[in-house]
Amino acid sequence: MGFSTFSDIYxxxxxxxxxxxxxxxxxxxxxxxxxxxxxxLEKMLQSDETEALQGWGLxxxxxxxxxxxxxxxxxxxxxxVNKQEAWxxxxxxxxxxxxxxxxxxMCINGMTHIxxxxxxxxxxxxxxxxxxxxxxxxxILEMTLPNYTSKKPALMKTAGV
Numbered sequence: 001m002g003f004s005t006f007s008d009i010y011x012x013x014x015x016x017x018x019x020x021x022x023x024x025x026x027x028x029x030x031x032x033x034x035x036x037x038x039x040x041l042e043k044m045l046q047s048d049e050t051e052a053l054q055g056w057g058l059x060x061x062x063x064x065x066x067x068x069x070x071x072x073x074x075x076x077x078x079x080x081v082n083k084q085e086a087w088x089x090x091x092x093x094x095x096x097x098x099x100x101x102x103x104x105x106m107c108i109n110g111m112t113h114i115x116x117x118x119x120x121x122x123x124x125x126x127x128x129x130x131x132x133x134x135x136x137x138x139x140i141l142e143m144t145l146p147n148y149t150s151k152k153p154a155l156m157k158t159a160g161v
Contacts, residue, residue, distance in 0.1 A: 003036060010040060019044055023055030030059055034068045045077060050085050057089025065097055065106055075113060084121050087114065091127035098131055107131075 006025055009017050022040060030037045037059070044056035057078070064074040078086055091114055098107040111128045 010043065019047065019049055019052035019055050023051075023059060026055075026059055027062075030063050030068070031066050034063060037063070038068075045081060053081065053083050053085040054089045056081075057086035058093055061090040061093035061110070062097075064110075065093070065101065071106070071110065071113070074110075079117075082119075084123060087119060087121060087124040088127050090114070091124055095127060095131040 006022075010022055022044070026037050026040055041056055041060055041063070044052040044059075047053065047056075060069060060074055060077065063069045064071060074090070078090060091111065094107040094110040094114075098111075101107045111131055114124065114128060
């Protein structure tokens with residue numbers, strides 16, 4: 001869908017199509033066309049629709065991971081909206097991308113920050129639990145410290161791998 005057609009659909013007060021469709025389109029734009037994506041992220045954030053908040057949480061967290069938003073900006077917005085759907089989406093992005101950000105620690109920092117906030121949202125915490133499973137932590141160690149883990153097979157066995 002071209003920018004013009006997308007704008008015609010989503011620039012009205014009540015969008016003509018579901019926000020889930022917008023999320024699919026914006027997913028392919030956020031990295032290289034953030035200036036185009038940002039106003040629609042704001043519209044999604046202002047919406048009270050579950051689908052919009054999920055899409056906003058996913059896309060905004062991905063924007064953070066590529067450097068368009070700082071962690072402070074992302075978490076300020078998450079705290080302001082403070083909806084479970086947005087927090088779950090952010091946690092899912094951090095968990096899904098943990099292997100791509102082992103050196104900069106963005107995903108581990110993001111998940112740790114969510115846990116430190118003690119949101120009182122068990123579903124958000126359950127999204128993060130898998131990332132800290134011992135099997136996953138060994139994979140992260142292997143990627144971060146390949147020389148160390150390859151010389152220590154006993155470490156890998158104790159982690160259940």
